Amino acid sequence: MQKDAYTLILEAIEAGVYKPGDRLVESELAERLGVSRTPVREALQRLETQSMLTRDGRSLIVATLDHNQLAELYAVRTELEGLAARLAARHATDEEIRVLRSMVEEDRALLGGDPRALSRANKRFHKQIHLASHNRFLVQQLDLVHRSMALMANTSFAAEGRDEVAMAEHADIVKAIAARDGDAAYAALKAHISKAFETRLRVDAGELRLR
Structure with a gap:
């Protein structure tokens, strides 16, 4: 079964590909994952809701635990x-x-x-x-x-x-x-x-x- 954008991004965070503080850019992720920007945008919104990502101005970055x-x-x-x-x-x-x-x-x-x-x-x-x-x-x-x-x-x-x-x-x-x-x-x-x-x-x- 093909993995969706959410799962792929989450696995990349868990594997340390994206570390706390790293900026996630929608267009770059879409190109890297080989999908359109819409599922990537939806995945990023879901990860933000789950506190895996946080806002830095208009950008989303991987959250850091204090x-x-x-x-x-x-x-x-x-x-x-x-x-x-x-x-x-x-x-x-x-x-x-x-x-x-x-x-x-x-x-x-x-x-x-x-x-x-x-x-x-x-x-x-x-x-x-x-x-x-x-x-x-x-x-x-x-x-x-x-x-x-x-x-x-x-x-x-x-x-x-x-x-x-x-x-x-x-x-x-x-x-x-x-x-x-x-x-x-x-x-x-x-x-x-x-x-x-x-x-x-x-x-x-x-x-x-x-x-």
Whole structure:
């Protein structure tokens, strides 16, 4: 199925093609995507409504999260991700658990490599937990949260040493889900997100270097 202009622009933002602060020009996007300007205009309006884009005079730019917005986003993400893990421990099929385990093993091969590749693997891992919760409304809300995560200029996986710690945290989360221990899964995923937020704050404060 052919992707529409909205999906293509959103994916470009999520992939870092367009970063926070970048100006999006309707005519340039239409040419790049090979579509007319009308669907691009409609896509930009939709993204502005969703706060993915913001106005700078007459131009639209990719939005930037300030400190308070970042804290608010992580507060919501922590609770929703924790709930997804709790529900996954209750509802995940044996097949879904095996997939999660294989993701942890496969992602270890990425350690020390490209932070963006690790970030993509991380998103895939978390999405699998969301789906394993078997709660469509929770999945929808987490999709919105993760869409906003694209507005952060750097992934926390770019911080020195974060990738190995995160992989160990992923293994702990899967272990709790496999044990059908909802409380432990909830706590493990909340701790994982909390550590990611702390890492991001330390990077922003200059305490940690990016690879």
